[in-house]
Amino acid sequence: MPQEHIVKAYDDQLADLDRTIAEMGGLVEKLLSDATNSVVNYDVELAKQTIASDKRIDACEQEIVEGATKLLALRQPMAADLRKVIATIRLSNDLERMGDYAKNISKRVITISQSPILSSISRSVERMSKMVEDMIREVLDAYIQGDVAKAHQVIYSDEDVDRLHTSLFREILTYMMEDPRNITACTHFLFIAKNIERIGDHATNIAEQIHFIVEGDTFDNHHESKDKSATIVAEL
Amino acid sequence: MPQEHIVKAYDDQLADLDRTIAEMGGLVEKLLSDATNSVVNYDVELAKQTIASDKRIDACEQEIVEGATKLLALRQPMAADLRKVIATIRLSNDLERMGDYAKNISKRVITISQSPILSSISRSVERMSKMVEDMIREVLDAYIQGDVAKAHQVIYSDEDVDRLHTSLFREILTYMMEDPRNITACTHFLFIAKNIERIGDHATNIAEQIHFIVEGDTFDNHHESKDKSATIVAEL
Numbered sequence: 001m002p003q004e005h006i007v008k009a010y011d012d013q014l015a016d017l018d019r020t021i022a023e024m025g026g027l028v029e030k031l032l033s034d035a036t037n038s039v040v041n042y043d044v045e046l047a048k049q050t051i052a053s054d055k056r057i058d059a060c061e062q063e064i065v066e067g068a069t070k071l072l073a074l075r076q077p078m079a080a081d082l083r084k085v086i087a088t089i090r091l092s093n094d095l096e097r098m099g100d101y102a103k104n105i106s107k108r109v110i111t112i113s114q115s116p117i118l119s120s121i122s123r124s125v126e127r128m129s130k131m132v133e134d135m136i137r138e139v140l141d142a143y144i145q146g147d148v149a150k151a152h153q154v155i156y157s158d159e160d161v162d163r164l165h166t167s168l169f170r171e172i173l174t175y176m177m178e179d180p181r182n183i184t185a186c187t188h189f190l191f192i193a194k195n196i197e198r199i200g201d202h203a204t205n206i207a208e209q210i211h212f213i214v215e216g217d218t219f220d221n222h223h224e225s226k227d228k229s230a231t232i233v234a235e236l
Numbered sequence: 237m238p239q240e241h242i243v244k245a246y247d248d249q250l251a252d253l254d255r256t257i258a259e260m261g262g263l264v265e266k267l268l269s270d271a272t273n274s275v276v277n278y279d280v281e282l283a284k285q286t287i288a289s290d291k292r293i294d295a296c297e298q299e300i301v302e303g304a305t306k307l308l309a310l311r312q313p314m315a316a317d318l319r320k321v322i323a324t325i326r327l328s329n330d331l332e333r334m335g336d337y338a339k340n341i342s343k344r345v346i347t348i349s350q351s352p353i354l355s356s357i358s359r360s361v362e363r364m365s366k367m368v369e370d371m372i373r374e375v376l377d378a379y380i381q382g383d384v385a386k387a388h389q390v391i392y393s394d395e396d397v398d399r400l401h402t403s404l405f406r407e408i409l410t411y412m413m414e415d416p417r418n419i420t421a422c423t424h425f426l427f428i429a430k431n432i433e434r435i436g437d438h439a440t441n442i443a444e445q446i447h448f449i450v451e452g453d454t455f456d457n458h459h460e461s462k463d464k465s466a467t468i469v470a471e472l
Contacts, residue, residue: 062454073318
């Protein structure tokens with residue numbers, strides 16, 4: 001009986017960690033979605049709200065590190081359980097960074113809100129963000145369900161995000177060349193697009209962690225990154 | 237006697253982790269320094285070499301996660317020892333990201349090598365990089381020595397890096413406005429400067445981890461970020 005009690009408590013503690021991961025992931029997805037809406041409509045009020053909501057995400061990371069540390073100290077899990085606890089520490093860090101990137105998008109909306117509206121760029125940003133929001137949802141499902149195939153799917157989706165980012169980078173440079181009045185907005189749009197691309201990278205990191213939890217080895221991603229934005233030269 | 241033997245082996249394993257962290261930190265510092273030299277001289281050959289050297293940094297992270305997992309499974313450390321092992325996992329992730337950012341600088345050097353040389357910007361990039369290289373050296377010393385005061389010093393140094401980044405961002409925008417032929421190089425310089433600023437942020441994260449290892453609580457950084465680059469508007 002006491003043995004069963006200990007096992008139950010351990011499962012409860014692990015379930016608490018999972019709940020906090022799921023909460024954190026949900027908050028990150030909402031933060032990215034709100035930040036993107038604030039971009040599309042140059043909505044400064046919404047941008048300010050999203051900046052404030054990042055605080056809870058930071059607190060979740062803290063809770064996960066503390067919970068995982070306590071679980072390691074008291075329960076001394078082995079093998080797959082140990083990998084899972086270590087993975088929660090690492091992926092809470094990914095989620096915290098994703099929140100930071102989304103928050104930074106909102107900061108830039110406040111800066112560019114007086115600039116000319118560049119609706120073609122906004123639309124591409126919105127499309128890219130929707131792809132990354134899907135990745136976040138999928139990777140959280142994969143985590144909760146321990147579904148490696150779904151995690152691999154997220155890794156492959158990131159290639160489409162990278163391709164879209166590369167073409168968006170090129171488009172933004174073209175607007176800059178056309179008219180110096182676009183330079184402020186375009187500069188911040190470069191970073192907004194990069195932030196969304198980085199959030200996708202972190203979703204991919206989480207998917208690789210899921211592979212590690214379930215399979216116990218490192219996911220071997222043979223694909224070269226499809227983000228070629230660092231190699232783009234503006235056409236004069 | 238057997239008890240002593242176990243303790244010795246534990247210390248050996250912890251020392252192995254520390255050695256790998258120190259190696260990783262040294263490699264990151266050298267990668268950043270080489271990448272910056274390749275920027276200053278538009279040295280494509282050096283840039284290509286630095287890109288290749290990031291592989292060893294990634295392998296170090298792998299070694300640290302595996303070593304820490306093994307140590308947790310076999311030794312079940314408690315209190316400060318447990319915090320230290322968890323911290324090595326988290327800070328190996330910071331070092332890996334720092335290597336990625338430095339590698340990305342080198343990629344951009346290859347892209348801009350045919351652009352006009354902007355020596356005032358290069359000089360500021362070099363100055364900023366030297367400040368961050370110092371932070372990396374200091375934070376590794378603080379880690380090896382368990383020196384919290386030194387770690388706090390690193391956190392405060394990051395404010396100077398943030399201030400320099402903000403003024404450099406403004407300077408780069410000015411060059412863009414002056415002449416559209418500068419737009420390609422300036423765009424990549426914006427990301428080069430941002431990458432160095434991010435490497436500084438990760439050195440700060442490591443410093444905060446050192447505080448956590450030694451003090452057992454979270455470092456309370458009341459200072460607002462001095463990086464205001466997200467708020468800058470180009471003057472027409």
